[in-house]
Amino acid sequence: MKTVMKFFFSLLLLLTLTIPDSLAQSAINPEKRIKELGITLKAPGKPIANFVTAVTVGKLVFVSGHGPVQADGEYVKGKVGKELTVDQGKEAARLTGISLLGALKSHIGDLNKVKRIVKVLGMVNATPEFDKHPQVINGFSDLMVDIFGENGRHARSAVGMGSLPMGIPVEIEMIVELK
Structure with missing residues (x-):
């Protein structure tokens, strides 16, 4: 019986290792x-300035910076390290990811067209002594991996800012590759 179990375990391991990543x-x-x-995705509202929410160039989509929109349509506000904790900032980054996906879906029609998330710029409205910007932006990055698997992993910058529009704690922009 042990030999049969070892055989099936070895076969299962072999099959797992030989499945191409693309498949x-x-x-x-x-x-x-x-x-x-x-998660419910909403189409973005009209930008408050002279820009568009997304631009496609070849197979790349450049999605403009978005902030953390709550279910009631209001933005999360506050400075991380003062009014908001790291965990609250991380949740704001997750909400920002949902907002970005809503804009992306509105732009391309179906998120199954996404090949991978390529590059992300995460900006954190933080106090001068705050230094956990990457942990805050992980709220966004973890969401992308939850949704797109390995293709949600991306190159990333996570930087601190002295302020952001409307007092939001996080603004994120991204570049996405289409299939």
Whole structure:
């Protein structure tokens, strides 16, 4: 019996190691994952200045900076390290990711067209002594991996700012590659 179990375990391990990454990633359905996570995406409102929410160049989509929009449509506000804790900043970064995905979906129609999240710039409105910017922006990065799997991993900068528009704690922009 032990020999049979070892054989099946070895076979399972071999099959797991030989599945190409592209095939494993093609099984991920971001639209389905968003529903499983209980996330509702909303189309963005009209920008408050002279810009657009997203621009496609070739197979790359450049999504303008977004902030953390709550379910009631209001922005989270506050400075991380003063009014907000690291965990509250991380949640604001997650909400910002949801806002960005809403803009991306509105722009491309279906998130299954996304090949990968390429590059992210995460800006944290923080006190001068605050130094945990990467932990805050992890709220965004973790969400992208939850939704897109390995294709949600991205190059990233997480930087501190003295202020951000409307007093929001986080602003994030991203570059996405389409299939």
